[in-house]
Amino acid sequence: MKQLKFYVMTDPHFFDTASGCSGKEYEDFMHYEQKCFAETESINKSVFEFLKKADEADIVLIAGDLAFNGEKKSHEGFLKLLYDLKSSGKKIYVVTADHDFKWKREDTFAFGENGRYSPEHTERNELLTMYRDFGFGDAIAFDEEHLSYVAQLSDDVRLMALNCDLKKDGKHYFFDEQLEWIKEQAKKAQEDNQTIVAMCHYPILPGQPLFSLISPILIRDAYKFATFLADNGIHIIFTGHMHNQSINELVTEKGNKLYDITTGSVIADPAFIRHVSVLDEKTIDIKSIPTPDFEWDTDDCKKYLSDMFDRMIINIITDMRDDTERAMRKLGIKDKGITKKVLRIAGKFICKVKVGTLARLLFIKCDNSIKNMRALDYATDLVRGVFEGNQSYTEGTPKGDVWINLLKRINFILKRIDVKGWDGKKADLYHILKHTAGNYEIDDYNAILTIADGSRTPYA
Ligand SMILES: [Fe+2]
Ligand SMILES: [Fe+2]
CATH class of the missing domain: 3.60.21.10 (Metallo-dependent phosphatases)
Structure with a gap:
């Protein structure tokens, strides 16, 4: 053809x-x-x-x-x-x-x-x-x-x-x-x-x-x-x-x-x-x-867009602390009792703590290069990666190791949460969260896909 x-x-x-x-x-x-x-x-x-x-x-x-x-x-x-x-x-x-x-x-x-x-x-x-x-x-x-x-x-x-x-x-x-x-x-x-x-x-x-x-x-x-x-x-x-x-x-x-x-x-x-x-x-x-640069009051169009994404996440987390009800409206959460309190505490904590401190509290190893990173910036970067694809929080990287060790620490809780995946089978939350923050499979940007036969394409 x-x-x-x-x-x-x-x-x-x-x-x-x-x-x-x-x-x-x-x-x-x-x-x-x-x-x-x-x-x-x-x-x-x-x-x-x-x-x-x-x-x-x-x-x-x-x-x-x-x-x-x-x-x-x-x-x-x-x-x-x-x-x-x-x-x-x-x-x-x-x-x-x-x-x-x-x-x-x-x-x-x-x-x-x-x-x-x-x-x-x-x-x-x-x-x-x-x-x-x-x-x-x-x-x-x-x-x-x-x-x-x-x-x-x-x-x-x-x-x-x-x-x-x-x-x-x-x-x-x-x-x-x-x-x-x-x-x-x-x-x-x-x-x-x-x-x-x-x-x-x-x-x-x-x-x-x-x-x-x-x-x-x-x-x-x-x-x-x-x-x-x-x-x-x-x-x-x-x-x-x-x-x-x-x-x-x-x-x-x-x-x-x-x-x-x-x-x-x-x-x-x-x-x-x-x-x-x-x-x-x-x-x-x-x-x-x-996408090409566009006419706007900025020197860096790419950064302009990623800053806009970051601002959304940062505003949600800081509002969890400062204006919890506004953040709840955005997240579609109606319960104003215990959830509101939990969200406010979580917001305060994420805004205040550094990655190194968080790791120490959970007895997790943390590479020196990210110890002083704010948990707020860590969370924002992680979420942006989920949308940008080729997520970098993978095993063997400083940020990825903190994420995976954190999941291991809380895995006894994750295992008890009984949710069904989209295929109707019990969802493995550890696996889902690990693979959401880190891409281990097909490159999300450039790939050669084999569509006609039933065999899997080998990926690096
Ligand atoms: Fe859309
Ligand atoms: Fe749409």
Whole structure:
């Protein structure tokens, strides 16, 4: 087959600046935000300028959350960028997601001269017309109800753009008719000797092991659906939504693989896009490219984004100490009794203590190089790593050894906590926490994936 190359980006969350994004209420909102808001127009412009000039591929996949939060004006601004890129010769395929529409106007927000207000929203049924020129119109199969489609990317590669933006009991899901449709389309593609590349906004495999325990993160019956995809010949899917960078693999009982390549949002740390090469029927080469610098009042755009991430974590932890109820609202914790007290004490402790002191209290060895690091900075760095991928808190590193020894110290408690993993089996919390802070498996940025046979690819 002929090689095929394309770019993947996700979660552009374009916001129309003129709709309003400044003032006291805006600052309050941004207190706990990981992603940019006022900056999104500028960031997207620089990403699209880059893509216009990028000559390694002429196809771009965009995996949803196109608008900031369903504002009509934001879609209009984003569509201008899409048409401009299209006129430069690129073919663009999008899926939409639940930040792209709202059921009612009150669910949108912006911050104008008179404070917070709701700009005009976008209805879900408007998205098809709006984005007809970016995937839907080119489809060889299309389902108007769930806004999923199949498109031919080249003679040998077929895209399945899957949408599960609707929710049941608070979770995104694929309904039964949709599963039948996916099965039928996958079968057809295989009969036509096509390599299938899928795209969906919502991750199918947990981006990091800990995400598998946080219920709202995954779609309903994610393990079952992942198995369904792999066993029906869909072995690779590009996703977004979590604003994290990861590559994960599932091997089903039948020996079929599914790779989920989750890419970070272009408007939040870690801001990357992917360059993908389908080398042959079974080999896909994934590379990551940092998003280009954007026009803003900063000398270092990358640092600007990672500082924004850090500020969110630091604000949550310091608010646990200083404004516990505000932090609880952010964390979705309602109980105001003992939990509030525990959170305040934990906040005070993390803000005050150094890593060396913490290690001494727990009889853990700690390398001199990190003894004077604040526990607050250690925690922030660890959490950022979970989203950035290729997490560095691994065995044999000063920070990783403290983490692993701490887990060993508390393992007698972890073992007693009876929680089920996403596959329905008892979760091994020690393993989950170790592998969430340290990446021991596939490189989350650059990897060559073997998709067609059932055998595992060897990784270093
Ligand atoms: Fe998003
Ligand atoms: Fe999302």
